[in-house]
Amino acid sequence: xxKTEILTxxxxxxxxxxxxxxxxxxxxxxxxxxxxxDSMQSIELVAGFEEEFDIEMDQDKALEIQTIxxxxxxxxxxx
Amino acid sequence: xxxxxxxxxxxxxxxxxxxxVAIIGTNRVKGTVPHDILESILxxxxxxxxxxxxxxxxxxxxxxxxxxxxxxxDDIDLAILVFPSSVCHxxxxxxxxxxxxxxxxxxxxxxEVGEAGLEKEKQLIDIARKYDMSLIGPNCLGVINTDxxxxxxxxxxxxxxxxxxxxxxxxSGALCTxxxxxxxxxxxxFSKFISFGNKADISEIDLLYxxxxxxxxxxxxMYLEExxxxxxxxxxxxxxIEKSGKPILIIKSGRTNEGASAAASHTxxxxxxxxxxxxxxxxxxxxxxxxxxxxxxxxxxxAYQPPPESQKVAIITxxxxxxxxxxxxxxxxxxxxxxxxEETTQIxxxxxxxxxxxxxxxxxxxxxxxxxxxxxxxxxxxxxxxxGVFVILTPQSMTDIDTIATDIxxxxxxxxxxxxxxxxxxxxxxxxxxxLQKHKIPHYSLPESMCTxxxxxxxxxxxxxxxxxxxxxxxxxxxELARKLMDKVHSNGRSYIPEVETIELMQTYGLPVPSGKLAxxxxxxxxxxxxxxxxxxxxxxxxxxxxxxxxKGVELNLGSAKEVKDAWxxxxxxxxxxxxxxxxxxxxxxxxxxxxxEIILGIKRDPSFGPVVMFGLGGIFVEIFRDVSFGVAPLSRxxxxxxxxxxxxxxxxxxxxxxxxxxxxxxxxxxxxxxQLAVDFPEIDELDINPLFVLDEGKGSIIGDAxxxxxxxx
Numbered sequence: 001x002x003k004t005e006i007l008t009x010x011x012x013x014x015x016x017x018x019x020x021x022x023x024x025x026x027x028x029x030x031x032x033x034x035x036x037x038d039s040m041q042s043i044e045l046v047a048g049f050e051e052e053f054d055i056e057m058d059q060d061k062a063l064e065i066q067t068i069x070x071x072x073x074x075x076x077x078x079x
Numbered sequence: 080x081x082x083x084x085x086x087x088x089x090x091x092x093x094x095x096x097x098x099x100v101a102i103i104g105t106n107r108v109k110g111t112v113p114h115d116i117l118e119s120i121l122x123x124x125x126x127x128x129x130x131x132x133x134x135x136x137x138x139x140x141x142x143x144x145x146x147x148x149x150x151x152x153d154d155i156d157l158a159i160l161v162f163p164s165s166v167c168h169x170x171x172x173x174x175x176x177x178x179x180x181x182x183x184x185x186x187x188x189x190x191e192v193g194e195a196g197l198e199k200e201k202q203l204i205d206i207a208r209k210y211d212m213s214l215i216g217p218n219c220l221g222v223i224n225t226d227x228x229x230x231x232x233x234x235x236x237x238x239x240x241x242x243x244x245x246x247x248x249x250x251s252g253a254l255c256t257x258x259x260x261x262x263x264x265x266x267x268x269f270s271k272f273i274s275f276g277n278k279a280d281i282s283e284i285d286l287l288y289x290x291x292x293x294x295x296x297x298x299x300x301m302y303l304e305e306x307x308x309x310x311x312x313x314x315x316x317x318x319x320i321e322k323s324g325k326p327i328l329i330i331k332s333g334r335t336n337e338g339a340s341a342a343a344s345h346t347x348x349x350x351x352x353x354x355x356x357x358x359x360x361x362x363x364x365x366x367x368x369x370x371x372x373x374x375x376x377x378x379x380x381x382a383y384q385p386p387p388e389s390q391k392v393a394i395i396t397x398x399x400x401x402x403x404x405x406x407x408x409x410x411x412x413x414x415x416x417x418x419x420x421e422e423t424t425q426i427x428x429x430x431x432x433x434x435x436x437x438x439x440x441x442x443x444x445x446x447x448x449x450x451x452x453x454x455x456x457x458x459x460x461x462x463x464x465x466x467g468v469f470v471i472l473t474p475q476s477m478t479d480i481d482t483i484a485t486d487i488x489x490x491x492x493x494x495x496x497x498x499x500x501x502x503x504x505x506x507x508x509x510x511x512x513x514x515l516q517k518h519k520i521p522h523y524s525l526p527e528s529m530c531t532x533x534x535x536x537x538x539x540x541x542x543x544x545x546x547x548x549x550x551x552x553x554x555x556x557x558x559e560l561a562r563k564l565m566d567k568v569h570s571n572g573r574s575y576i577p578e579v580e581t582i583e584l585m586q587t588y589g590l591p592v593p594s595g596k597l598a599x600x601x602x603x604x605x606x607x608x609x610x611x612x613x614x615x616x617x618x619x620x621x622x623x624x625x626x627x628x629x630x631k632g633v634e635l636n637l638g639s640a641k642e643v644k645d646a647w648x649x650x651x652x653x654x655x656x657x658x659x660x661x662x663x664x665x666x667x668x669x670x671x672x673x674x675x676x677e678i679i680l681g682i683k684r685d686p687s688f689g690p691v692v693m694f695g696l697g698g699i700f701v702e703i704f705r706d707v708s709f710g711v712a713p714l715s716r717x718x719x720x721x722x723x724x725x726x727x728x729x730x731x732x733x734x735x736x737x738x739x740x741x742x743x744x745x746x747x748x749x750x751x752x753x754x755q756l757a758v759d760f761p762e763i764d765e766l767d768i769n770p771l772f773v774l775d776e777g778k779g780s781i782i783g784d785a786x787x788x789x790x791x792x793x
Contacts, residue, residue: 018135020135030166030169032134032162032163032165032166033134033162033166033169033170034134034146035134035135036106036133036134036135036136038106038111039163066165066166
């Protein structure tokens with residue numbers, strides 16, 4: 001899968017889970033610092049990515065993901 | 080030109096008296112730290128402007144929220160970071176860009192969680208340095224300032240405490256909430272309440288200097304888990320006490336962790352860190368407390384009442400038993416019962432029933448109402464021999480407890496002598512105790528706590544004036560020669576330095592070394608013995624032998640050439656048997672000392688407090704009774720003498736039961752010289768003088784044996 005497609009779908013997941021307008025999400029947005037994710041939402045984000053891409057991510061490593069870019073790079077290893 | 084201290088103090092101003100505060104990372108979720116901190120600030124009615132910074136919210140609790148702190152259009156004095164640790168550095172960087180100079184980082188997940196957390200903490204320190212920011216935390220409860228000019232509760236404590244004159248600093252955040260709850264129940268107020276957590280930047284030392292000049296603070300309390308800079312802490316405490324007269328009470332936990340770094344020698348095995356911490360605190364004038372209750376018992380005595388002029392107290396009670404108990408407790412705490420004047424006795428005689436005890440302790444009898452207490456307290460206050468009054472009450476059916484409490488409070492107002500109370504019991508006396516506490520009259524459930532608290536205040540003020548000890552310049556120190564000797568010892572890379580070389584070094588510092596020389600043949604030993612005079616001692620000299628006696632390498636009381644030669648043979652064959660591979664450089668021949676008291680002196684290096692000198696009586700006393708004392712070097716004459724005075728050995732050395740008084744001055748001198756040696760030569764890890772023979776008064780002392788251990792690298 002192309003990274004641009006992953007990026008688009010990651011942003012959709014983030015927008016839906018964090019209830020943030022997609023226009024506010026940039027490639028280097030930090031889930032916590034820029035988008036205000038709390039610890040529960042961080043877990044929901046990982047679940048959202050797994051469902052969106054039909055993958056199973058290493059939970060510990062997945063929770064270390066901090067930005068949209070990080071998420072795209074991480075997911076690209078699975079798809 | 081401003082010194083570093085002034086610059087530091089200037090930086091702490093906005094931390095405690097900000098005009099504007101931003102809570103960065105706050106949210107709307109009740110019961111979470113990011114939310115509750117904002118709520119605490121609003122609830123305490125902060126006298127400044129509050130800004131909420133939250134990535135997702137437009138407003139919280141009616142306050143406009145900004146996405147980033149750099150979006151706030153106005154200047155901000157203090158930022159409070161409540162983001163998770165993973166993004167604190169980003170928030171702190173923005174604080175720096177915004178020009179904020181004071182930051183509290185509440186968030187946990189730093190040094191306390193291990194290596195990864197430590198890295199994150201270092202990142203914060205780097206950012207703080209880059210922007211010249213002062214930083215409290217991370218991993219803390221926050222900061223409270225009850226000054227009505229500010230009214231800042233930047234913490235997630237449940238309630239803003241009462242205003243008071245006690246400052247409380249704590250390394251543990253959780254303990255803070257417990258202390259606040261404890262204090263609230265007893266109406267104990269605070270001037271400042273500071274949880275400093277991991278002390279990544281601002282430490283207890285910075286805070287001590289700040290509180291020194293804080294007009295709102297009269298008493299400083301601290302809970303510490305580690306002393307990372309013991310020398311700095313001592314210096315700060317001494318300066319605060321000397322300049323401001325404010326007492327510093329510290330609970331330093333971890334008392335039972337002693338002995339972990341026990342070294343292989345006598346001195347080392349006794350040198351637990353906690354004993355050194357005890358000694359260092361005492362030397363600095365810090366009052367060390369064992370638990371929270373003790374700390375607050377003493378704190379309210381300091382904060383609420385004037386200091387007593389003497390140890391003489393009047394006890395006023397409505398029950399004989401508690402009066403006796405209090406008398407016992409007073410005497411055990413080093414206090415004395417005041418002797419009433421004839422005038423006082425007459426006043427009491429007239430006002431009290433015939434069955435009352437009009438002498439000290441005064442018993443106003445079980446059926447006493449407030450009027451008897453009032454008369455007795457006033458008479459005691461007016462008596463010239465009374466420096467302080469203890470009021471004891473037990474609840475009888477006719478005791479008007481609340482009235483007595485209220486009357487005590489009004490008598491105490493404006494009084495220059497202190498009054499302490501103990502309303503004994505629990506339920507019936509509760510409302511009376513509450514009244515006393517509300518009126519800031521120190522109350523104690525037990526007379527013992529009352530007496531020890533009084534004694535603590537008395538001793539603190541008594542020693543306040545002469546606390547300024549100046550270090551005496553020591554004569555007869557050949558620094559250059561000592562350096563040469565040490566370089567020579569170091570050049571061959573050894574760490575264990577045996578007797579002869581240790582004594583050579585000590586001689587350059589004017590320490591009382593024995594007459595003696597190294598002999599390499601039996602004839603040479605005899606010649607030396609005849610030169611210094613019989614009787615002599617022969618001791619094996621070998622880098623391979625630490626415990627000479629265990630290797631049977633010592634022969635005492637040799638009175639002739641034949642005895643010296645025979646002893647020479649015995650030592651060689653004994654040592655060969657005990658340690659066949661040991662290289663014997665020769666035998667040390669010294670004059671035998673008799674008719675002396677044996678003590679031990681030593682140097683130990685403590686990771687927190689640096690060079691420390693140890694003193695103790697020699698022989699079995701040192702091991703069985705642990706009758707030793709410590710002092711952080713360098714030591715003044717007064718401090719060195721105090722080291723001796725605080726041991727039981729002092730009585731023996733002063734001369735008792737027919738024993739001659741020994742030469743205390745020579746011990747004091749040796750302690751000071753050892754301390755100086757320890758300061759000048761950081762490479763000395765340990766040094767033992769065991770024994771030091773102390774002769775009769777005026778005759779000096781002589782080192783019996785000594786050795787030292789050097790650190791490999793300096």
